Amino acid sequence: MxxxxxxxxxxxxxxxxxxxAVCPSRRLLDRISGKWVTLILAALGGGSPRxxxxxxxxxxxxxxxxxxxxxxxVSQKMLTQTLRSLERDGLVTRTVTPTVPVTVTYxxxxxxxxxxxxxxxxxxxxxxxxxxxxxxRATYDxxxx
Amino acid sequence: MxxxxxxxxxxxxxxxxxxxAVCPSRRLLDRISGKWVTLILAALGGGSPRxxxxxxxxxxxxxxxxxxxxxxxVSQKMLTQTLRSLERDGLVTRTVTPTVPVTVTYxxxxxxxxxxxxxxxxxxxxxxxxxxxxxxRATYDxxxx
DNA sequence: CAGTATCCAGCTAGATACTG
DNA sequence: CAGTATCTAGCTGGATACTG
Numbered sequence: 001m002x003x004x005x006x007x008x009x010x011x012x013x014x015x016x017x018x019x020x021a022v023c024p025s026r027r028l029l030d031r032i033s034g035k036w037v038t039l040i041l042a043a044l045g046g047g048s049p050r051x052x053x054x055x056x057x058x059x060x061x062x063x064x065x066x067x068x069x070x071x072x073x074v075s076q077k078m079l080t081q082t083l084r085s086l087e088r089d090g091l092v093t094r095t096v097t098p099t100v101p102v103t104v105t106y107x108x109x110x111x112x113x114x115x116x117x118x119x120x121x122x123x124x125x126x127x128x129x130x131x132x133x134x135x136x137r138a139t140y141d142x143x144x145x
Numbered sequence: 146m147x148x149x150x151x152x153x154x155x156x157x158x159x160x161x162x163x164x165x166a167v168c169p170s171r172r173l174l175d176r177i178s179g180k181w182v183t184l185i186l187a188a189l190g191g192g193s194p195r196x197x198x199x200x201x202x203x204x205x206x207x208x209x210x211x212x213x214x215x216x217x218x219v220s221q222k223m224l225t226q227t228l229r230s231l232e233r234d235g236l237v238t239r240t241v242t243p244t245v246p247v248t249v250t251y252x253x254x255x256x257x258x259x260x261x262x263x264x265x266x267x268x269x270x271x272x273x274x275x276x277x278x279x280x281x282r283a284t285y286d287x288x289x290x
Numbered sequence: 291c292a293g294t295a296t297c298c299a300g301c302t303a304g305a306t307a308c309t310g
Numbered sequence: 311c312a313g314t315a316t317c318t319a320g321c322t323g324g325a326t327a328c329t330g
Contacts, residue, residue: 016217019196024271025183025264031278033178035323038170051164064292072161075324080293090281101291101330111277118270119170125263126169132256133176136235180303209312220304225313246310246311294329302321309314 031089036074036082038119043070044092044108045116059116061095061107091115176234181219181227183264188215189237189253190261204261206240206252236260 020026032038043049046057049071062070068079083106086092091112097103108116165171177183188194191202194216207215213224228251231237236257242248253261 012217016195020218024275025268027275027279028267028271029178029183033174038174050161068292072157073165075326076293077295077325078323081323088282088285089278090285091278096292099291102293104292111274111281114274115270118266121263121266122173123170125260126173129256129259130169130172133234133236134172136256137233140233140235213312220306221313222305222315223303226303241312244311247313249312292330295327297325297327299324300322302319304319305317307315307317310312 032115032119034082034085036071036078037086039071039074040067040079040082040086041091041108041112041116041119043067044106045113047116047120059108059113061105064104064106067106086112177260177264179227179230181216181223182231184216184219185212185224185227185231186236186253186257186261186264188212189251190258192261192265204253204258206250209249209251212251231257 039049041047044059044062044067046059064079064083067083068074068076071079083092083094087094087106090109092106092108095105095107097105184194186192189204189207189212191204209224209228212228213219213221216224228237228239232239232251235254237251237253240250240252242250
């Protein structure tokens with residue numbers, strides 16, 4: 001066992017990494033920080049994943065193709081990947097109806113809906129304060145002659 | 146101007162990307178999803194960026210070295226980089242006291258404190274529901290024989 | 291319709307070494 | 311003490327082509 005200063009530092013770092021790996025907040029951040037996660041939650045939650053207002057309403061199930069159309073910028077790969085990971089975590093359900101061709105719908109679970117509600121708080125903060133942040137950023141970036 | 150189906154898709158995608166670039170929620174997510182952002186906010190806000198409980202309390206200014214010790218896993222590069230970006234956005238202040246050697250303290254601004262409060266909601270959700278998420282994940286990953 | 295498979299560019303963050 | 315500078319591995323996400 002190492003008892004040098006360098007060894008102690010390395011061990012402290014390893015322990016901290018282990019702590020972060022199980023920290024609930026850290027895990028939540030990792031979960032929601034994917035580029036498309038919040039947008040899919042917003043879409044399925046009846047929120048506004050688009051600038052046009054014609055998609056607001058109540059939470060409702062949506063088909064793969066509908067999500068694909070609503071989130072105009074998403075690739076098939078990322079849409080599928082993100083939906084699968086949300087399903088894995090019990091945030092959405094995936095339902096396959098064996099029509100020809102097949103119909104697949106996605107819907108928020110209670111857990112997913114609860115997360116979506118939490119995100120509203122985040123959205124509110126963003127709409128209230130992000131302008132301030134952006135203004136600070138612009139000032140900071142302005143060369144002071 | 147393109148009027149083909151492919152052209153329309155490309156334009157829709159470009160517009161959606163432009164929307165995401167100015168969406169307040171998206172910008173907030175980008176801001177807080179850095180690995181060390183929330184931990185620095187928690188530390189300066191008197192929260193718990195460590196498993197040990199001896200660091201809880203009220204928000205207070207902290208020195209660079211103190212933050213470095215508290216967040217045992219952070220590299221100098223990332224600590225400096227993250228602190229600078231938080232300062233740029235008006236979330237923390239950086240104060241240099243010309244002692245020998247110099248003393249530098251960081252402190253949450255009102256805006257930073259407000260963000261830190263919002264994060265508490267996130268933390269609460271994580272502590273309440275992440276176990277469910279993790280349980281779902283484990284079930285999903287279990288091969289069904 | 292609802293995917294899967296593969297390849298690749300760009301960014302994030304870590305390691306390491308050096309300094310006013 | 312509080313940084314800066316450089317290099318690089320690994321991960322995220324995008325492009326493209328193919329399929330039951």
